[in-house]
């Protein structure tokens with residue numbers, strides 16, 4: 001099965017009660033691609049989670065921005081995985097660079113948190129990413145691989161994990177990674193999963209990008225073969241978030257179109273009836289759409305008829 005596109009909105013430490021209601025009402029009113037095509041998860045601060053959950057449309061999900069590393073108890077200020085499950089919050093973001101850097105969360109601690117959250121039934125958006133200094137010294141791949149390995153050392157079932165590559169230098173800076181830079185790291189992360197967990201997990205795990213994603217740059221990023229979605233910060237608080245959701249899926253369609261087009265053009269003889277016969281077997285919605293468009297193109301160009 002293909003990797004379903006994933007768009008997360010990390011609201012970070014932002015919002016008032018009224019602002020949160022306004023954002024939710026905007027999200028509730030928009031027409032977005034179907035649930036089969038894209039998974040949408042918004043992550044407000046803890047205190048707004050019940051409000052957002054109660055007001056948000058049912059095809060969008062919620063995520064907490066953190067949770068405690070083990071069962072609750074005498075840990076002042078923390079929120080446990082059990083509490084999130086009890087509230088019906090399905091997702092949690094763990095290992096965000098703002099927590100790694102500002103609150104000294106180590107790779108091992110993040111690995112422990114991911115393991116515990118999964119064991120309680122939460123789904124996890126696990127973040128990795130290098131600082132500017134690390135990129136400039138050429139250690140990007142080593143850093144993100146170590147961060148991923150610290151999770152992979154403990155987690156073998158990645159069904160409920162989305163890996164988010166968020167270069168620290170791109171977060172909140174307006175300095176987005178180029179599609180090529182992001183694709184290079186995503187493909188390396190997939191290799192890292194292959195080596196440390198296995199080929200099936202590497203092929204099926206969604207690896208999403210975060211760092212200054214906006215309505216203008218999302219399409220090109222989404223068209224990269226190993227970019228399976230976004231974790232959006234600043235732009236997720238604005239109506240622009242909807243453009244990111246929509247543009248991302250449009251881009252994936254373009255990518256699938258190109259791949260199919262190349263495949264079909266590489267076949268020497270192909271009758272349209274053969275293509276038409278295979279249509280019902282194509283369950284991937286993008287591929288289906290693309291094939292229909294291609295057939296129209298072929299018919300009008302009179303290439304194979």
Ligand SMILES: O=C(CO)COP(=O)(O)O
Pocket residue numbers: 010096166170171172173174210211212213231232233234235
């Ligand atoms: O940190 C991020 C999402 O988790 C990205 O933040 P920005 O989109 O504001 O750069």
